[in-house]
Amino acid sequence: MFLKFLLRRILYVIPMLLITTLIVYSFILLIPGDPALTLLGENATPEKIAQLRQQLGLDQSIISQYFDWLINALKGDLGRSVFTGQYVHEAVIERLAVTFQLVVVAMIISIFGGMFFAITSTFFPNSWIDYVSRFFGTLGTALPNFWLAMLLILFFSLHLGWVPATGFTSITENPFEFFKGILLPAISLGAVGTAQITRHLRSSLMEVMSADYVRTAYSKGVNRWQAILKHGIQNAMLPVVTTIGILFGHLLGATVVIETVFAIPGIGQLAVNSVLQHDFTMLQGVVLIMIVMVILINFITDIVYALLDPRIEY
Structure with missing residues (x-):
């Protein structure tokens, strides 16, 4: 039954991938500006612009351009940058390694920070700890991450000088400098997730x-802390698994802003430069x-959710 469920999810992913890439590809081509005109300059003649557009395939319909691009992408060829001539897949993989490190640290902060506040809030219900946890839960959702990022830079980098305001060092090069440089971007990125x-x-x-079963556990002498750890966490994690799956996509998209603010050479900054x-x-x-x-990630989340909850019908 699980294999049948897995096959259904895979068959769902394929058309979803095709539809989303077609929509996004079409919107990208509708962005104002002409790459041919940008390359040749304002003084270029219409004949040269038309010739370059033909070479780049920009004179074809959106559907034709999309299917040509999709076929090449399935072969592993994402083309070359119009400006630098670098292979797109090489540039993306290089930048993706940077973004992946940032997103992983932000996810760790979100998961452990969220679990800490939630568990302490549950252990001390209707206390000042509970109110503080709920306050930060609302505040973290309301604060724009770029505004929080600038506040953190202003206080911890410019005022105290504890951590650098911009730049990035890979964890494989210097772990200490990596954590110093990644701390503020990861907190800014992971605040909403927390x-x-x-x-x-x-x-x-x-x-x-x-x-009722938790009340029964109390009657058998189990204290509140044991009840939370043995019964509460396992049964309460299902909605959190879904949240984590959605959160990954949110963090990945938010790197566009955070990497620009902190001058991190990741895939988000690459996307901004490509638009400009x-x-x-x-x-x-x-x-x-x-x-x-x-x-x-959403596909993996569905699988994990099904494995955690046997009540889900495959």
Whole structure:
């Protein structure tokens, strides 16, 4: 039965991937600006512009351009950058390694921070700790991440000088400098996730802790802390798993802003530069990789959810 469920999810992913890439590809081509005109300059003649557009395939219909691009993408060829001539897949893989490190640290902060606030809030219900946790849960959702990023830079980098304001060092090069440089971007990126997990997990825990089987555990001498760890966490994690899956896509998209603020050479900054330079080939490759990663994470989330909850019908 599980294999049947798995096959159904795979068959669902394929058309979803095709539809989303077609929509995004079409919108990218509708961005104002002409790559041919940008390359040749304002003084270029219409004949040269038309010739270059034909070489780049920009004179074809959107559907024709999309299917040509899709066929090449399935072969592993995402094309070359219009401006640098670099292979798109090489540039994306290089930048993706940077973004992946940032997103992983932000996810760790979101998950452990959210679990800490939710568990302490459940352990001390209606106390000042509970109110503080709920306050930060609301505040983290309401604060724009770019505004929080600038506040963190202003205080911890410019005022205290504890961590650098911009730049990035890979964890494989210097772990200490990596954590110093990644701390503020990861907190800015993971604040929303921490707030979401706090709210969802606290709500689930409060519901589980009022269930009959937990009351039975109390009658057998189990204290509140043991009840939360043995009964509450496992049964309350299902909504959190869904939240984590959705959160990954949100964090990946938010890197566009955070990497720009902190001057981190990741895939988000590459997307911004591609838009500014009208480098549609590079932008299409970046968007494709982001779409594939988000759909893949959602697919994994569905599988994990089904494994955690046997009540789900395969």
